[in-house]
Amino acid sequence: MGVQYLLFHCTYTIPAAALLTIFYYPFFTRRDICKITFLNILAVTATIPWDSYLIRHGIWSYPPDATFNRTLYDIPLEEVAFFVLQTSITSLVYCICSKALVLPMHLPVRPVRRARDLGGLGLVVLFAIGMVCFVSGGGGTYLGLILIWAVPVVILQWMLVSPFIVSLPWKATAPPIVLPTVYLWIADRSAMAAGVWSIESATQLGVHVFGLEIEYTPCPFCCFCDMNLRTRREMLFFLVTNVMIVFGLVGFDYACAMAEYTTICTGVAPSTTRDAVKGVLQALLHPPAIQASGITDLQQAVARLHEKSQSMFVGSALFQGPVRVDLIYVYSFCRVIDDLIDEAEDEGEAQFWIAECRRCLDARIRPQEQPPSPKPRTPYNQAKQHLLHRAVATLPLSRMPTQPLYDLLKGFEMDLAFTTASPSAKHKGHFPIATEPDLDRYATYVASTVAELVLDLLHHHYNRSHLYDREAMAHAGRQMGKALQCVNIARDIHRDAAIGRVYIPTTWLAETGLTPADILQDPRSPAAYAMQGRLLDKAEGLYGQARGAIEALPPGVRGPVRTTVESYMEIGRYLRERRGESLQTARKTRLPVGRRVRVAWVGMW
Structure with a gap:
């Protein structure tokens, strides 16, 4: 032996x-x-x-x-x-x-x-x-x-x-x-x-x-x-x-x-593990007919998310099954409408996309009240219009509320207020984000709405056997959404300034003797870094108020949600470490791959 x-x-x-x-x-x-x-x-x-x-x-x-x-x-x-x-x-x-x-x-x-x-x-x-x-x-x-x-x-x-x-x-x-x-x-x-x-x-x-x-x-x-x-x-x-x-x-x-x-x-998910196993065996023995259009929509949504938001893509990878696909479609829709508005040639085109998005949502939610579709102005817009239609068509509306989608459009309308302000008004300091409550309202529209949609999707897919206070969770989700948006704004001060936008409250700037025009003129100044730090302080405060609610989520989603939020908050910590250089590059700041993996590993524990 x-x-x-x-x-x-x-x-x-x-x-x-x-x-x-x-x-x-x-x-x-x-x-x-x-x-x-x-x-x-x-x-x-x-x-x-x-x-x-x-x-x-x-x-x-x-x-x-x-x-x-x-x-x-x-x-x-x-x-x-x-x-x-x-x-x-x-x-x-x-x-x-x-x-x-x-x-x-x-x-x-x-x-x-x-x-x-x-x-x-x-x-x-x-x-x-x-x-x-x-x-x-x-x-x-x-x-x-x-x-x-x-x-x-x-x-x-x-x-x-x-x-x-x-x-x-x-x-x-x-x-x-x-x-x-x-x-x-x-x-x-x-x-x-x-x-x-x-x-x-x-x-x-x-x-x-x-x-x-x-x-x-x-x-x-x-x-x-x-x-x-x-x-x-x-x-x-x-x-x-x-x-x-x-x-x-x-x-x-x-x-x-x-x-x-x-x-x-x-749209019918298995309610038990036994049903899930049965569904897998049935799919293997009797494969479903695969529609090319559906696969193409999913491939484009995944590619869009992977390119535009690494944090959201990493977060979505931690979910499994149909819930992950639902989340990808929601993130993809938000990305599509955001890009259409940000890349519009003028205010008229941006207003067109908001109106067209609202019309598409109405057509899906209340088809009997659908108004006639406006004709696209150019063939180029027609391609974009098709992209928007597919993004709306893939939204899992039967599994989530619809009001947050309309509130999201209100946030984009606040973005357009920057383009309607005259140059003289900018120098006087009249910007849409005049006070901290304005910042909170904007963050609620563009980020808390997404958090609400995500929580409702998770509630639909996972809350069959795990009960929690839905109102308290919704409040925590709104706070979390505002925290993540503050990180976004802090990261993109210089990129927003390049398109004539300053999301830092005017009252904050006035306390240091500055105006939004000063940030537009020099978005990489020490004053801009000071404002970046204040935004990150606000984000961490909001996150601290809401992070405990994550532990009340069902076990199947607690880790993925914690990791997704932590990935965003880690961007804020990374910005603090790179103070003096985080606003110097024209590209969006991204976490190194090793750091993202570490955050995901710790968050999932």
């Missing part, structure tokens, strides 16, 4: 699995747990017969002094543990790489028969090669056994989920295959050298490369070049097993994506 295999686990597999688990632990969802558990059961069940055959026929062996000699179907228990640990490591890497994906947007809307058929043909050829190697015996036996065991599984996976595999970004599928495979190659090289396991040399190929014996060819430049042929066969084993694991995970996500798509289309 020996402990070499146990030491191998303690050196390589257990630390890797533990570190990945600790890193990902705050982001675990029930779906992740089900996915990893399901894959582990399949991996162990599928590998035991094959591994047992190898051991019983002397192809694969373990020295008696390397294990505890406790077996399952002749397989050492340490080896069974390896199946679980490898599957867990690969699954965790996949979960990390695919966390930000909005699964329904990757559902295929066009057939991928050519890719499916070519991939299937290649796999059939590999299976045929495996059969030839196995039947021929001798040096190709082990290679043949790997291929005839693994390729049929991969063929089945490929035929079922190849459309989804092809449509997913490579960053979600390639790293979970490549990284664990390379890591296990390194670990396997060490295990082979230590004699933890071995492969019968008679079942290996005697191949020479460039006239050199592969059995042992040292190279001073590459640690992989001195691997013997046994290790090369193991490299193939780890590669194909990781492909099977990742394809299995993708298949699980494919079924979940189709179930989410059905929920989005019908």
Whole structure:
């Protein structure tokens, strides 16, 4: 009895699995747990017969002094543990790489028969090669056994989920295959050298490369070049097993994506875990018809959010299922109308977009009272008008109140007051945000309304079994929205000044002998940084009043909401750290990626 295999686990597999688990632990969802558990059961069940055959026929062996000699179907228990640990490591890497994906947007809307058929043909050829190697015996036996065991599984996976595999970004599928495979190659090289396991040399190929014996060819430049042929066969084993694991995970996500798509289309979410599982199975057995227009709308909304608001995108990634899609559509609508107004050539065009947005909302909420649609003035506006119509059409109005949407438009009308003020009025200090109550009113219109919409969506999706004081939560949401808007204003003082806007209350400026015109003239002055600090103080005060309400939210959304808000507040802290330079760049200040990840990790805890 020996402990070499146990030491191998303690050196390589257990630390890797533990570190990945600790890193990902705050982001675990029930779906992740089900996915990893399901894959582990399949991996162990599928590998035991094959591994047992190898051991019983002397192809694969373990020295008696390397294990505890406790077996399952002749397989050492340490080896069974390896199946679980490898599957867990690969699954965790996949979960990390695919966390930000909005699964329904990757559902295929066009057939991928050519890719499916070519991939299937290649796999059939590999299976045929495996059969030839196995039947021929001798040096190709082990290679043949790997291929005839693994390729049929991969063929089945490929035929079922190849459309989804092809449509997913490579960053979600390639790293979970490549990284664990390379890591296990390194670990396997060490295990082979230590004699933890071995492969019968008679079942290996005697191949020479460039006239050199592969059995042992040292190279001073590459640690992989001195691997013997046994290790090369193991490299193939780890590669194909990781492909099977990742394809299995993708298949699980494919079924979940189709179930989410059905929920989005019908608006009926599963009320229990059992209903959710039933919906996933039904989607897998009877896939829904995918509408290209719906997928396109979702893809554009996600791209818009990713480009315009990193904090909101990171926050949305922490939600799962239909609620995340609803939130994305709300954020996308806000972004579309905001951009249309900010980028308008003149006040008349901006007023047109507000009126058109109000008309579109009326058409959805009260279709019987729909007024005639005004004709777009130019073809360019017609393209923008279509964009606005789609943004309104995708709003989940059946699951949230509509009054906050109209209040949001009032906030945009306050923005237009800047363009109506004459230059002489600006120099006299007559700006829409004259006092702190004006700032509060503006922040309520443009930010508290969004917070109210988000809370109502969360209430719709998660409040079936978790009760809380809805009025108190709504008040806290309004305070939180105002806090986040103050951070926005503090960050964008110089960017707003470039378009003739100063959201700092005129009374604040007057206390220091300044006017809004002074900020317009020099938005990067020490006075501007002083005003930035005061806005951040106000934001932190509002946040302090409301942050306790987050802990009363349902467990499923408490962490994501906390993280989303903390991501915004972290921008304020970042601005304080960069005092003297945060207003110097023309670009919007963004948190570094590492800092965003840290905030998300702490917030989800």
